[in-house]
Amino acid sequence: MDFLTLIQLLDSTVRLATPLLLACLAGLFSERAGIFDIGLEGKMLAAAFFSAAIAALTGSVWIGLAAGIAASMAFSLLHGLASITFRGNQLISGVAINFLAAGLTVLIAQDWFSQGGRTPSLMGGARFEPITLPFADALASTPILGPIYAELISGHSILVYVAFAMVPLTWWILFRTRFGLRLRAVGENPAAVDTAGVSVVGLRYAAVMICGVLCGIAGAYLSTALQAGFVKDMSAGRGFIALAALIFAKWRPWYALYATLLFGLFGALETRPDIIQAVLGIKVQGALLGALPYVMTVIILAGFVGKAIPPRAGGQPYVKER
Amino acid sequence: EPALIFDLGGKFDKSFNEAAFRGAERWAEETGGTFRDIELQSEAQREQALRRFAESGSNPIVMTGFAFGDALGQVASDYPDTDFVIIDMVVDAPNVRSVVFNEHEGSYLVGMMAAKASQSGTVGFIGGMDIPLIRKFACGYAQGVKAVNPDATVISNMTGSTPAAWNDPVKGSELTKAQISQGADVVYAAAGGTGVGVLQTAADEDILSIGVDSNQNHLHPGKVLTSMMKRVDNAVFQAMSDGPGMEKGFNVMGLANGGVGYAMDEFNADLVSADMQAAVDAAASQIAAGDLAVHDYTSDDSCPALSF
Amino acid sequence: MEVMPKWAEVTLVPLISLLLAAILSALVILAIGEDPVAAVKLMVTGALGSTYGWGYTLYYATNFLFTGLAVSVAFHAGLFNIGGEGQAMLGGLGVALACLLIPWPHWTLALLGATLAAALFGAAWAAIPAFLQAKRGSHIVITTIMFNFIGAAVLNYVLVNLMRPAGSMDPATARFPEAVHLPTLHDILAPLGISFSKAAPANVTFLIALIACVLVWFLLWRTWLGYEIRSYGKSEPAAKYGGISPTAITMIAMLISGALAGMMAINNVMGEAERLVLNAVEGAGFIGIAVALMGRSHPFGVFLAAILFGFLYQGGAELALWTNIPRELIVVIQALVILFTGALDNMVRMPLERLFLMMRRGNS
């Protein structure tokens, strides 16, 4: 495998990892606050639709992004209502949100656009275009670093940079701010937060809402940056993979980056059976090739990661009075 | 009143179900008639939908997809007075019209065009789910490519092994980019909703793409080399127009009878040179006349021009 | 010391929740310009108004019973088995192999053999995640998700490359021989003088699912093994203190869970399709999660929830048949039912509890 191929592979890794990373960080905020969220998939899908739809209608991808985020947050609010206010089962609520998003997006898309549950193709300002970083062209010919900068680092949509910037930001928020301290505390022992005079409900809603924002960006990235429009079910299970990555990452921001990059790499490798053949020396049959990322995940998980301890109050509603 | 049953992909799968729906709509528009339709949600509903429509007097009942073969085989004899039309599969019963398409022939033609349009000598194929039908597309395509340029490389990828593979444009994009980085400058997508991503990325990356099933040239004018037309719409239109008492039996829709073909319109006129078109048309008439045989993958589960 | 009488808890709460879901669904139906009253009528008569409707409702319910029980058993051991989908797929492979490779003389024997094969294959597919959880601490939620994907790939590979009859377009096995066809409810009830629709796919597997329900209940609440499973699920430190082996219970519970999920295949593969198709499970594994959660992981609750989802599936099919309501609307209705009965149930319960408390105070 030559250098340029490697760069291309990594480039693809970055693109595939970005929605996973955003969703993973979204889940991280929610679950760190003690609210499990298997509705990442649904929120991402809803955001993908609304951002594409509104971008198509207004011609502005930014308004689209805002709409996607708003839609995702609306689902977050629903999840909050069910799991915080009404202390319902968080897993069921998540399952319901996934179904709801899958159904509603197509229904509304058909109602608005009559294009078979799709949005029209986005053009021009209705789409996030790749950004060429300064001097990318000038430096491209520098050996090694040039291609890395010009091909790998430069040339992604703004949302990719947002996603990667979210990693240190998330870390900083969680571990360097008052809000982060409280957020982590409420996922470990809500009673401690409550008796310290801080609202458990408020914190948890805040976390769930941040989760909505990040899922919104993830969805918008799918339909307005990677693609130029919405296709039904286009999140294609990425919310679940993000959830797996979150557990993989032991609910930590930097590990989340590594985990999603790893999943991204597996995804990228899947598109390059030629490389796998070159490395392994055997041709992997198509269907089994598709299973490769998952097999690798299991092997890595079993071999290297070990036990992941979730936030202790995770998944349980905070009930003071029986 | 005729009825139309879509396969699990649903009415709007950007593939043959959608084409079938357009055919039925055209029929409704032209004749002022109405038709029933249903999008299935589960395997068990195949037989259910067939029986329910048959019992309620719908005639003819048209269904899209090879997966109906088994159910129709069970049901057809119970409703001898109802005419059934199955697309993409052969069911041998007196009240069934089976319509199959020679996708490999159409794919052969677009493969030729891909090879002719390619500068790099490398072209790509992106399929949806890895099933024999899609391999049939890929195999015909590869034969067409090799016919023009025996040294050409055909890169073939399938999107996945679950039904999600039909609706993952993001992965379609990534596969396209991967093929581009391996040198492909024309890609042919036979992947339903996933193909949306393929065509989009090809347009973005300034290479040519080839659409499938219906004419997709307009999606990215000047970027879609052509589309492999599989006239499911015509088959449905025809079936509904023929109505009850239609001619039954085995209907092969190939190049000879316009069942498959390639799309030419104002959107790709500049991309297809006269020479290219002449060569392809020549091959088409040869195939139609039976002078040129394109191997059908599903006839023996093998492909001379491509390995899976 | 419960606030609400038990009858209210088990009837009023779910019924009012369902009503809320129905009202919201009606609004959605109205919003897309259809008649909600007619739609509900259609669903009810279509799913419950004839033996034909029941035949489909029960057929779907049978699938969900198996996957729901599977999730429940694991849940009682504190394990969240999301892998029902993959386990049911592999169960289908087991059924197909059993039915195609062995010349069964009679369906009863075939049923026994196929059930065994389905359970074995399903359990085998759960065994690796279970082992990794027990021995390596690999989170079972991730590994079972991964095994769903891997299972789909395996099935695809096997059907496309190995088990497909030569020259067939359809990535499916050959039809099973006549001898292994299972009797439908029509065949079973006819000798009893009950005429049940011939066309509906509900078959003898439904009875097996009911037996499975009873057995699971029996296992969990009448045997020491079930007792150990529940103990471990409630408190791992206590289980250790009590001399219950976490490794053994994790393995056993997951094997039982996988076996139950796998056994779904005798319904859809052997009973209905009579061959193995790629898409045989079609999400029943995931519906099983909702069914188990809504049924509070109790076999009887699972039974009711499975019937409810069977009703939604069959009622939805009828809607799709006779109206222009798109199938996504049915998905939305399912979502609303899951949401209101499963996640927002306290929205109904809290005011009800207040009401009962007031009544009780008023009485005393």
Add this chain to the structure above:
Amino acid sequence: MNASDISGRQATAAPAASAAIELKGISKAFGPVQANKDISIRVMPGTIHGIIGENGAGKSTLMSILYGFYKADRGEIFIGGKKTEIPDSQAAIAAGIGMVFQHFKLVENFTVLENIILGAEDGRLLRPSLAKARKTLLELEHEYGLNVDPDAVIEDLGVGMQQRVEILKALYRQADILILDEPTGVLTPAEADQLFRILDRLRAEGKTIILITHKLREIMEATDTVSVMRRGEMTATVKTAETSPAELAELMVGRKVLLRVDKTPATPGKVVLDIKGLRVVDEKGVERLKGIDLQVRAGEILGIAGVAGNGQSELLEVLGGYATGTGVIQVNGQPLDLNGKLADGRARRARSIAHVPEDRQREGLIMDFSAWENTAFGYHRDPGYQSGLLLNNAAIRADTEAKMGRFDVRPPNPALAAKNFSGGNQQKIVLAREIERNPDLLLVGQPTRGVDIGAIEFIHQQIVALRDKGKAILLVSVELEEILALSDRVAVMFDGHIMGERLSSETDEKELGLLMAGVGA
């Protein structure tokens, strides 16, 4: 400290007009349970006010209402004479109230410092808050002698330390009114003494303290006034100087209570438990037991004294079969498997070893299971309870009912879930299960932690009765008083070693206290 010290000071209580805290007509129901019924109470500033009452009397509930954790159904709260609404803990903190809960409200995987600033941060950024808190903490530590490592993680700290963190939390928030809910339940005598010295200082500074405890001695020594609660009602409030332990006990339980354990001298028989060179390394690789030698004979109670966290738990866990170790342990002359297949609780029970674990809610009981299911726990595969694969539920129920009767478990309802019993009754369920097996060796950890005096009396009697049947008993407790009252011999553990063994008739709290601190031997 010395009782006369305190009683001398109580006369300084201020006139009635300016009570620091006044509660009027507080009522609170949890669903059908009326936890507090029309409770009124006045606490003067600069005093220590004690509250006693049986398990479930409603003490914690009342204080949680004052702290804004629960909302009262009815009633008014006056702070410093001013009517104050306390809808949440925020308001309580603002009103100068701090509370140390019976079950600590700490974030286990946070550091001490993080726990202390939680909710009381300065500004949005953590670092300045932490720096400031570190400084303040140092001052507080200096002032009150409350030493803790600010960077230690809570889960690595013993309960005594955790309690200090809770107190520091309140002080950090500048509480004028400090509520302590059963603070000494988990402390060693030395730690308890230190706590009371601190409370004394705080009182001297004019702070008001409410102290909930089950220990009459503490009430008598530390408080100025004391209120007694029973079944949700406030039955009496008296000046401490004007009452006696016996009177309080009677007010509390509603009958006369024996305050001493009645026991005859032991007649030790053959060696039942023989431990040689026992070593245990925990999951983190830390050596917790560093070569223990111990013997317990039939008909005697060996008490293990020691500050929590010195290896007592590990000793019980190894003996109970759910921790691994090296060395030799013999029971009735036969070795126990410490590492292999038979190192599990079931095998131990088969060897006639019964175990009342230290933490009944985590290990001893399954809180969601009914009493009868809990009664079978650990013995569920014994012939009496099971045949083939089946549990004999009817037999277990009947057995449970009998045991509940004999152990006076209230309410005597086998179908009630364990979590619905009060702490003392939960403990009785565990004891009944283990003692009624008539084991050759009984392991008991913290048998009366958080249990009211009525129940303590009963539990102690049962343990002694088992000894008198000629059984060997290994008792682990952090309550020196309990160790001295129950055991025939005492071994003191410190840092994974046995610091020394004494006959309880020949030693006293002072000597043991020194051994527990690692001094002497």
